[in-house]
Amino acid sequence: RSLIMTCLSLVFKGIILEYVEGGESKTRSIDLLDLTPETDVTALVEEIQEREPLITASCLEHIIHLVQRLQEKLGEKQNHKFSLFKVLRTHILPLTNVAFNKSGSRFITGSYDRTCKLWDTASGEELHSLEGHRNVVYAIAFNNPYGDKIATGSFDKTCKVWSTETGKCYHTFRGHSAEIVCLSFNPQSTLLATGSMDTTAKLWDLEKGEEVATLNGHSAEIIALSFNTTGDRIITGSFDHTVAVWDVGTGRLLHTLIGHRGEISSAQFSWDCSLIVTGSMDKTCMLWNAVTGTHIATLAGHSKEVLDVCFDYAGQRIATASADGECVSTLKAILGSGMLLLGTAFRY
Structure with missing residues (x-):
């Protein structure tokens, strides 16, 4: 080593x-x-x-x-106060997404105006306008923790990779037959994953600028994907009500997580890669064993669709956001037997 x-x-x-x-x-x-x-x-x-x-x-x-x-x-006593920092008039058409780099010194915005813009957080200065897509820029991401590259996914069926420093386009990835709606860099910043309305996800080599694998297995649109922290697994969530777990090195399907009764909205690994949490339009959130693909628990309580889910870094809490206007934080206790006990849910 x-x-x-x-x-x-x-x-x-x-x-x-x-x-x-x-x-x-x-x-x-x-x-x-x-x-x-x-x-x-x-x-x-x-x-x-x-x-x-x-x-x-x-x-x-x-x-x-x-x-x-x-x-x-x-x-320290928790007594946070929040105030409006800055308002930027960024695009001529509505925004689709926003993302910070790891330090928070810069952020990017995607828009229906077909561009992605890079901004200095402190000054509000526009650093670069990334132009070249022929349709809506719908998905954007930094290659954190490095932050030297930006990926943009578009309704024009392509994904582009850009230099953060110069705004130059390194690669344009073509291969999807429908809109790209989600994307993610792996933690090592060697691969980029894209998910599409064509029911597939693709893995792209960032150095060679070529496709590595196509992940086939879903029967409907892929709208969520996420690498684990070691970069050897990736999950894809689909409108077919399932989440698939894939081996990144081979592109092989390892598990299909079946249980939701509605379209998947969000899916994420825990920091230690042992758990997966999924949110669905069926108004529930589900917890899964990431190694075996087995169902652990169903978190019910929202009255409308669950639109987003996430773990905290310690893997002790899950937050869910819903169309019912509530954000719920669920406390998870790990017992000595290795079983999981879902405790009190806190609404905000």
Whole structure:
């Protein structure tokens, strides 16, 4: 293993190690679920160091400092106040999507005007207008955590990859026979996945600029897709009421998650890749074992369609957004037997 750089980010009671092994960028998460304002941070980090070879003596003090910062955050009283920061008149037609880079210093907007625009967050300055699509730019993404590339998916059936710094178009990917409505970079930024109304998803090699695989298996439009954090699995959600789990290396279908009675709206892996959460137009959210594809629980309670779902970074909560106007946060407790107990749901 060649450790070129160790970068740590604060997440919900945990840290993320970013490193390079064999020329490939990888990440490893370390949970700190037992961390409290009274914890001896130095002793905790030294204990973690004993079982984690990525934490070397040269970066030990830096890690201790980061965990101490996280500990300070845990002791702060939560009294957030929100105010309007800036209003930008960005496009001549309605926007379809918006996305930040990892640091939040820049963001992108997609629009019915067929363009994607890159903005400086602090100043509100337009840095680049990415032009070239012949129809609505519907799906957009940065290749976080790097942030040096932008992908745009369009109703013109193509996907384009752009340079964040220059606005130059690196590649135009053609192959879908219908509108592209979702896309995602893998964590290593070597692949791009696109989902289409043509019922397929495709994987594209970012260096070679060519198609790697076509994921066939759904009988209706694919409207959601997501890589896991290791980049070896991808899930696709479809209007055929199912979610498919695929092996990225081979393009092979591993599991089909069957149980929803309506179109899939959203699907996501937990940070540790062990769970999958899915939202549906059937007004429910479902939890699945990502390894076996088995159904764990159904979260019911919304009176209208569930439009979006997500895990927190610690994998302890699931948030669902619905057309009924409510956002529900569900607390998940893990028992010693390995079973899952769904606890209190909090509405906002």
